Every structure is written in structure tokens, then in C-alpha cells.
Amino acid sequence: MGAAQRFKDAGFTALIALALAFPLLGFQTTDTGDGYITRFNWVAIATAAAFVVRLLLSLVPQRFRLHQYATRYTALPQGKIITLVAGALILFAILLPISPLGSRRTIDLATLALIYVILGWGLNIVVGLAGLLDLGYVAFYAVGAYSFALAAEWYGLSFWEMLPFAGLIASAAGFLLGLPVLRLRGDYLAIVTLGFGEIVRIVLNNWSPVTGGPNGIGDIPRPTVFGMPISPGAPEGVTTFNHFFGIAYDPLQRLIWLYYVCLAAALVINWFSLRIRRLPVGRAWEALREDEIACRALGLNPHTIKLTAFATGAMIGGFAGAMFAAKQGFISPESFNFQESATVLSIVVLGGMGSQLGVAIAAVILATLPEFGREFAQYRMLLFGAAMVAIMIWRPRGLFTVRAPSVRLDQP
Amino acid sequence: MGYFVQQLVNGLTLGAIYALIAIGYTMVYGIVGMINFAHGEIFMIGAFISLIFFVVLGALGITWIPLALFLVLVIAMALTAVYGWAVERIAYRRLRGSFRLAPLISAIGMSIFLQNYVLLVQGAHEKTLPPMITGGFELMRSSGFTVDISWLQLIIVGVTLVLMAVFTAVIQLTSLGRAQRASEQDMTMAALLGIDVDRTISLTFVIGAALAAVAGLMVTLQYGVIDFFIGFLAGIKAFTAAVLGGIGSLPGAVLGGLLIGLIEAFWSAYCPSEYKDVAVFAVLILVLMFRPTGLLGRPEVEKV
Numbered sequence: 001m002g003a004a005q006r007f008k009d010a011g012f013t014a015l016i017a018l019a020l021a022f023p024l025l026g027f028q029t030t031d032t033g034d035g036y037i038t039r040f041n042w043v044a045i046a047t048a049a050a051f052v053v054r055l056l057l058s059l060v061p062q063r064f065r066l067h068q069y070a071t072r073y074t075a076l077p078q079g080k081i082i083t084l085v086a087g088a089l090i091l092f093a094i095l096l097p098i099s100p101l102g103s104r105r106t107i108d109l110a111t112l113a114l115i116y117v118i119l120g121w122g123l124n125i126v127v128g129l130a131g132l133l134d135l136g137y138v139a140f141y142a143v144g145a146y147s148f149a150l151a152a153e154w155y156g157l158s159f160w161e162m163l164p165f166a167g168l169i170a171s172a173a174g175f176l177l178g179l180p181v182l183r184l185r186g187d188y189l190a191i192v193t194l195g196f197g198e199i200v201r202i203v204l205n206n207w208s209p210v211t212g213g214p215n216g217i218g219d220i221p222r223p224t225v226f227g228m229p230i231s232p233g234a235p236e237g238v239t240t241f242n243h244f245f246g247i248a249y250d251p252l253q254r255l256i257w258l259y260y261v262c263l264a265a266a267l268v269i270n271w272f273s274l275r276i277r278r279l280p281v282g283r284a285w286e287a288l289r290e291d292e293i294a295c296r297a298l299g300l301n302p303h304t305i306k307l308t309a310f311a312t313g314a315m316i317g318g319f320a321g322a323m324f325a326a327k328q329g330f331i332s333p334e335s336f337n338f339q340e341s342a343t344v345l346s347i348v349v350l351g352g353m354g355s356q357l358g359v360a361i362a363a364v365i366l367a368t369l370p371e372f373g374r375e376f377a378q379y380r381m382l383l384f385g386a387a388m389v390a391i392m393i394w395r396p397r398g399l400f401t402v403r404a405p406s407v408r409l410d411q412p
Numbered sequence: 413m414g415y416f417v418q419q420l421v422n423g424l425t426l427g428a429i430y431a432l433i434a435i436g437y438t439m440v441y442g443i444v445g446m447i448n449f450a451h452g453e454i455f456m457i458g459a460f461i462s463l464i465f466f467v468v469l470g471a472l473g474i475t476w477i478p479l480a481l482f483l484v485l486v487i488a489m490a491l492t493a494v495y496g497w498a499v500e501r502i503a504y505r506r507l508r509g510s511f512r513l514a515p516l517i518s519a520i521g522m523s524i525f526l527q528n529y530v531l532l533v534q535g536a537h538e539k540t541l542p543p544m545i546t547g548g549f550e551l552m553r554s555s556g557f558t559v560d561i562s563w564l565q566l567i568i569v570g571v572t573l574v575l576m577a578v579f580t581a582v583i584q585l586t587s588l589g590r591a592q593r594a595s596e597q598d599m600t601m602a603a604l605l606g607i608d609v610d611r612t613i614s615l616t617f618v619i620g621a622a623l624a625a626v627a628g629l630m631v632t633l634q635y636g637v638i639d640f641f642i643g644f645l646a647g648i649k650a651f652t653a654a655v656l657g658g659i660g661s662l663p664g665a666v667l668g669g670l671l672i673g674l675i676e677a678f679w680s681a682y683c684p685s686e687y688k689d690v691a692v693f694a695v696l697i698l699v700l701m702f703r704p705t706g707l708l709g710r711p712e713v714e715k716v
Contacts, residue, residue: 019494023461024533033541036467180701187447195693206686382528388521389503392514
């Protein structure tokens, strides 16, 4: 490309940037529509930036271009490295509460991060393994959270009694939704699940006699330690954890216990998803993602296979929901909006669809990002969106690209 | 009876707006076979650009309404079209031939990005615009209920009809339309026959965005309140309209849009209105279950 061509190209990009920035960046109207401020300096900056960036990009020699490099470079890192990194992360996670880092705030945040890890792994089964784009995953999370909260409110069931049922109910919801819609093409599925997520949120918001409407449900019981609550005092006939072990009560103990519960659940789910990939059903998921027609030709029933993936993913979402409800002690429809679905989806996309470790790393990063300041939190979703586009273009297998194929024919 | 007719009028107005957005979905789906999730955001951007330029033109002293309306229409269509073009160029073009989910995920990312971009540069509050076109006439009076049609509703339906006619003519009669129909049938073959497929796809996005901008302008005028989040629901509903009518079919998009508008208006009138969105989603799921090709669509043949 000649220099003139480069400048022409950059000029064109700048022109487009000008047209994009001029109306929305250049003016901001007052909320009542009776006046406006102008920010033409910002428009000028955006236009200039577009020109410079485009010019610099065109100077990068062809062989150093990122997207070519990335699509070619999907070679897998050594299995040993993955095991080492994963082991180190698990060790860190186990030691976190007793390390000097284990303050109230970090443990709370780490618990939330673990819930996101679980959600990410759950959606990973649906999107990463089976290749079904679910945009309403948060609906199953909500089903799990609400079924636990309601059972606790009405029947006084505890966390441990309800945890399996939260998963089962969510899984049943996934099955019922999946039954009609999984016959559809992939992109229809995406929009139907998006609609389903909204339906669940609208119903939770408006069915006040049951769900409490926008006010939500409070006073959700915390998980007990083998039937013993962690509390300073207990009603007659109940031994508290503190009394049994003779430890003074500290509110931090509840957090730490919940943290370990989430960690254990995460590890079980990780083990489960790693194992299920090697089962016929797991292999069928991956095969289906790669080529549905070939699967059908080999005698697999795509509908049943998709349904199992969908219901399994929903079940994990339900578990995460119950844990979220136990952590917060209070839930409302606000926590289950589309933004949440989008966050979990970007965790899976950023981490690399199908990769366990990548998803975990992405979940921890995304869950802790908002803690780096309010200004940053404002840009969070903007960055997620941009990152999703960028990843699809440059590194479609994910930022961390550590996915090992479940089945591989070894070289002779 | 009067109440019923009034809902019919309101539903058709709303439906005309949905139809304008649905055309963008259906055209893009027809030619590239993907759902352009960011299309709802394009509509929202069209609404914002319209509102901004109404205010700016008002401040510049252009208050003669027909002129202001015409200028805003042209500006909003042009600038929103640039957005449509840029979205395709940045987020989709590179992904043609990538794996199946890639363009969809990219589209969702684009949609999240655009929504938050508008949130950041324009603020989270609802923006209101004082009504510009007021008045109307009384259509009929029955059993103590008067049915009113505002001039604005007439303009909305009128502009929609004119645009559809122009647009259908473009598709049927011009070489661009021919190139578009050819690319829709077989992209590789069209390219071999000398059609610039990239350019044709770009133009499809540009036209879709321009029509969505018109819808945005109409919503701004009709309801006078917009915020950065309107694209989400409007997008799903317009997509439902496109599916209901048969995705890929232009008359289908219009029919579907009108039907969705009517369903929403009648549901709000006779049933609990907080569940009106649930009704629309339920329609989407039912159509996909029992008639995935929609009312006017062709059955899809899967090629290996």
C-alpha cells in the first residue's frame, strides 16, 4: 500500500468517526429537551484519534497483524501448565480466608466471584460445549434463587435441604423451555431465551403476592454447618456451631463458611463438567456443536442431546442461584436482569468457549473489576461489549485459549 | 365499540413503527442469515439523533414544523445509516465464514456497547421532547366514546406507507435490488457473476438503519420520551414481528409489525398491561413452535 493510499484510507476512517461522533458525542440535550451543550472538542479528539490509529494500523506489516496470528495460533499449551496453574489457583482459593488477605470485604467479593465462576461453568456447558447460545441464562439463576427463598419463607426449609431442589427446579424449567424451542435454529434459540429471561423477570416483578414484587424477599437463612447455625445465641434445643466447638462468635465465620461452601460446589461442578465431557453425552454435545448434520447422519438425536445440555446448564444455574440467595440474604428481580446474563455470557466468551480454566479466570476478573472504582464500573459494560466484538474478531477461541479437546487422536 | 376502534388506531400506529424496524432485521437475515442484535440499538440511536436535532434546530430558530421535520428526517436517516454501516464493517464483515456463533456473539457485544455508549454520552435519565405536532380530528363517536386520530398518527402511518412503497420499488426495480436478491440466494455465485457482495451487504445495513432511524423519529414524536434502553424491547418486538411475518420476507415484516402493534395495543387495553411484553414474547415462542417459517415465509432448506 502506498503512502497516498494509506492517508486516503485514514482520512476516510476519520470522516466516518466524525459522522459517528458528531451527533451523540457533540451534543447533549437537557433532560427536558429545552437546551443543549456542545462538546465539539471531544468530537475533534475522536476524529483525530481515528485518523492516527488507522494510519498506524496500516503501517503494521501484514505478518504481524493480530487476527491472522490469532486464528492460526490455536495450538494448545502443554497439559502440565494448565494443571499447574489450576492447582495454584485452587490452593490460593483454599488459603485465602486464613491468609492476611482474608478481610471481610475480600471474602465477600471472593464468594461472589466463585458464584460467577459456577455460573460461567454452567453456561459453558450450554454455549461452550453444546454450542447453544443462551441469552436468558439468568432466568435459571433466578429460578434457583427464588425457589430457595420461597421454600425457606413458606416451609422453613434450610439451605441444605433446598439446594438439590433449587437445581432440580431450575433444571425442570430448562427442560420445559428447551422442549419446544431447542428444535429451532441457533439464532432463534438466542432470541427466545432472551425473551424467556425477560418473561421471568417481568413475572417476578409483578406477581407481588408470591414473589414480593420489586421489594423482593428477605430474611433468607444462611447455610448451617452440618445442622448447626453459626450465631451468637440459639433458641432452645439447637446447638450452635460456636457452642459445639467452643469458639467465640464472629460474623466473619459465616462469610468464611459460605465461601468454602461455594468453593466446594465450584470444585464439584468443575469435576462434573470435566468428567461429563468424556461420557457419550458430553462427546455428543461437542460433536453437535461442530456439525449438527453429521451428528444426525450418525444416528444421534440432536434434540435430546441439546435438551440434556440445556437442562444440565440450567441446573448449575439453579445451584448458583441458591448460593447467591444464601449469600445476599435478600433477593429482588433487580439482580436478574439482562445485564447479568450478558455478564455471564461475556465471561464464557472471554474465557474461551469450552475452556474450564479460562472461564474461571475470566469470571474472577470480571467479578472483581467493579471494585476498582466507580468510574471504572461505569465503563464496565461498555468494555464488555467492545471486548466481545474484539474477541470474536481476533481470538474467537477466547482470551486465554487453554481449551484442551476432550477427545484427541494422538499422533502415531 | 368506540374503545375498540381507538385501540385499533393506536395499534396500527405502533405497528407501523415496529414494521419499520422489522424490515431491517428481515433484510439482514435474508442476505447474511444472521440476527442483527444491534439493530434495536440502531433504532435507539436514531431516536436520540432525532431528538438532539429537534432541539438544535429549535435553538437555531428553525421552528416551522414541516421544515424542521423534513430536516430532522434527512439528518437522522443519514447519520444513523453511518452507524449501521460502521456496525457491519467493524463487527460483522470480518466474521463471515467464521464459526456459527461468532457473528451472533459479536452482534450482542455490539448491542451492549452501543447501549452503554449512549448511556455514557447522553446520560441515564429519560429525555423528553415537548410535543411538536398536536391536534387531530374526531373519527367517530359511539356509545359515549370518541375515537380520535391525531395528525401525528396519520403522518406516522403515511410516512411508513410511502417508505415501504419506495423501498419495495428499490428492491424490485433497481440494479441494487437485483444484486441484493441475487446475494440473498447464493452469495458465492453472485460474487462470481460480478456482484460486489460486500458492497451489497453494506447497503442492506445502511437501508435498514435508515428505516430504523425513521422509526426512532416517529417514537420520539409520538411518545416524547426516550432513554438509552428503548432499543432493547423495541428490538425484540420488531424481531418477533419479522419472525411472525416470516423472516426474509418484506411484506411479512410489515404484516408482522402491524400484528404485533395490534396485539400489544389490545392486550394493554383489555388485559393487565404490565404483562404486555410477556404476551409479545409468548407470541414469538408460539410462532416459532408451530410455524417457524412465519405467515409469509418460505420454508428453509438446510444445505450441507
